[in-house]
Amino acid sequence: MRCFTYSWRVVIVGVTMVVAHARAVVLRGTRLPLQSREAASLQSAGNITVTNANGTLSSVSFRYVSNITVNGQHFRVAIDTGSSDLWLATPKDFVFDNTNISMVDMYAGGNARGTIGFASVEFGGYKVDKQAFNNVSEVTIGGILDIGLDGFFGLSFAGDQPSVIASTLDKDKTYANQSQPFLYNVFDQTPGHDNFIGISLSRPDDAEKSADASFSINELDESYAAVVNTSVVPLFPGNNGRWSVLIDGMSIDGIDIPLTGWPSWVRGAPRGKLVAILDTGAPGAQAPDLVYKFIYSNIPGAKFSQSDYSWTVPCNTTSILSVKIGGQDFPINPLDLADIRVKTNGSYNDSVCSSSWRSYDAIGDFDLIFGTAFLRNVYTVFNFGNTVSSSPAAGNASIQLLSLTDATAAAAEVMTVRMAQVARMRIPLDPNNPSKIGPSPGSVAAVENSPPGSSPSSDSQIAKYGPIVIGLLGANLLVVLVLAVMGLVMCVKRGAKSGSRPRTSTYARARVDEDMQALDSYNEDKPYEDHTRPYEEN
Known part of the structure; x- marks a missing residue:
């Protein structure tokens, strides 16, 4: 019998710092209309900035974001195929099973330091009742909390280098077999499937028209079914x-x-x-x-x-x-x-x-x-x-x-x-x-x-300096008129004494050499040619 799978396609308006949101009704193979609005207001939780926004896969600044539900609360997380762990900046009143075991997720752009906890996590139509995650208290990675997101959701696998959560918990027998990343726990629920995810990313520059993005677990987006070939x-x-x-x-x-x-x-x-x-x-x-x-x-x-x-x-x-x-x-x-x-x-x-x-x-x-x-x-x-x-x-x-x-x-x-x-x-x-x-x-x-x-x-300023400016202009005009009259009288007297004589022009047309090349005018169609x-x- 075919197990239940879940996929969605969303329409995204890619505007920097604008978050796209969808209603909570999701049907397989159905395109969902999204509502664009400004990023949710930020709340303070100790040294961590968090947000209470909802939504599905969307583009926020340069991150691609999806909504997950943890112990009944919604969190917006950046999806990341470059790592395995899930870390969250939770509000102060968030209730979860805290092990108080310290850990640090390290990335090229910074670190996420916190303690390992367990909570119920729902994502992509799947639910894991006891999922390990990093409840962060200090984050030095840019482009997550500072743009209103709540965390990072790793979609990679362990291989020979297990996740930090897994490597940390595996040292303690109390938490044996409880350290897997979320997707691994999902794949254990669907042993008859091939264990894959499908992702397409939208281009935020397409601001005048909607762009498609999709994410699916154990199912292909029907628009890209040709990928099987x-x-x-x-x-x-x-x-x-x-x-x-x-x-x-x-x-x-x-x-x-x-x-x-x-x-x-x-x-x-x-x-x-x-x-x-x-x-x-x-x-x-x-x-x-x-x-x-x-x-x-x-x-x-x-x-x-x-x-x-x-x-x-x-x-x-x-x-x-x-x-x-x-x-x-x-x-x-x-x-x-x-x-x-x-x-x-x-x-x-x-x-x-x-x-x-x-x-x-x-x-x-x-x-x-x-x-x-x-x-x-x-x-x-x-x-x-x-x-x-x-x-x-x-x-x-x-x-x-x-x-x-x-x-x-x-x-x-x-x-x-x-x-x-x-x-x-x-x-x-x-x-x-x-x-x-x-x-x-x-x-x-x-x-x-x-x-x-x-x-x-x-x-x-006009009221203060206006009269002064007008007075100065009037005085200057009077001086100019007096000088003009005096100059006219002197010219008449000089002309009477010497008479008139022909004058040659003091201006000559400049010659343009034949071997000079004219500059091309700006071409709107090829401005960089x-x-x-x-x-x-x-």
């Missing part, structure tokens, strides 16, 4: 508890990136191939420094900034990055190569598109981090492998990827999405500097942004 890609190395795979090749606008020149840090990786981890919890993407520079130095008009080690990219770039995995090419939408960043500079906005990918030179289990900038372009099936008595092992785990990006259509989306995004800011592209958008200093727009009741000169490449590798 794609290659099964085994994990590599497959024993480190990570969703990492071999990268066969990469190219930018058809130019191959010579991966053979940069050997992998991962032991056993074939020559000419790199290892990438697929991580929904990582914003953008990261690559080895030379790969990173090769990508952006081959985008026309891109400029390297040594100060913050990033690239300024033309906002209307249509360059296509392609990644080959399992023998298949996956094009990356140009919208995922750069993000709009607006910096207020006095009375105007100095706005640029900055590289979404970053440099990463770590020695360890992988060479690249394929975060949201890659995962928005694919529907991904994370297959945990077959259940063996309790937790699934990583040895036979794999992924399958269905490409969602058409290179030709993606280039067209740059104008309909990215340029529309610029237009919504009500700040036109500056033709003298295509990377700068915004009203010039002293423009009407700058005045409109003044505080209420303010103006370039107040009524009190013929720019020389500012960065070259030695």
Whole structure:
């Protein structure tokens, strides 16, 4: 008999710092309308900031978020395929079984310190009555509590490197066999299934139209059913508890990136191939420094900034990055190569598109981090492998990827999405500097942004200095009239004495040499054409 499964598809409006919410009625294969509203007000719980918002899978800033229920209370958590543990910042009055056993979840961007507790957890139609989690008291990771979320929900597996919760509790016989991550407990409830999750991520830049995101446990999103016909890609190395795979090749606008020149840090990786981890919890993407520079130095008009080690990219770039995995090419939408960043500079906005990918030179289990900038372009099936008595092992785990990006259509989306995004800011592209958008200093727009009741000169200033200004103007006018009359009288007398004589013009037309080239006028359709490449590798 087929066990109950649960899946949903949601429509997401991707606006920075706007949270999308759905009603609690979920039907399989049914698209749910979402209501957009501002992030919920924050509450204080000791040193931890928490939120009481509800919702399903949605995009908040650069995180992808879902709602879970813990001991009857709703929490909004970022889903993360790069880790295994569940940690929460709970309110002061939250009741749960606290072991008082200290632990620390460590991430590349910071730590989450707390004590291990147990509670009933419901997620994706499944319920685990006694789920271990980290009840945090100190968090140094950005982009979670500071944007109104409650925690992190790990969707990875243990492999040879178990979760911190598991490794901590397994030392105490009191909690034997109670330390599994949530998904492992779910898979134990469904022994007849293949133990997988399916994820597609929306692109928040699609602000004028809704974008689809989906998450499912042990069931495929029917919109992406074709993924069953794609290659099964085994994990590599497959024993480190990570969703990492071999990268066969990469190219930018058809130019191959010579991966053979940069050997992998991962032991056993074939020559000419790199290892990438697929991580929904990582914003953008990261690559080895030379790969990173090769990508952006081959985008026309891109400029390297040594100060913050990033690239300024033309906002209307249509360059296509392609990644080959399992023998298949996956094009990356140009919208995922750069993000709009607006910096207020006095009375105007100095706005640029900055590289979404970053440099990463770590020695360890992988060479690249394929975060949201890659995962928005694919529907991904994370297959945990077959259940063996309790937790699934990583040895036979794999992924399958269905490409969602058409290179030709993606280039067209740059104008309909990215340029529309610029237009919504009500700040036109500056033709003298295509990377700068915004009203010039002293423009009407700058005045409109003044505080209420303010103006370039107040009524009190006019009343105070008005009479003085008028008096000075009158005196100046009188002096000018006197001087004009005196000058006219002197000219008449001088002319009577000497008579008139012809004068030659004191102005001559400047000659333009025939070999001079006129500057091309700004072309709205191709504002970055013929720019020389500012960065070259030695």
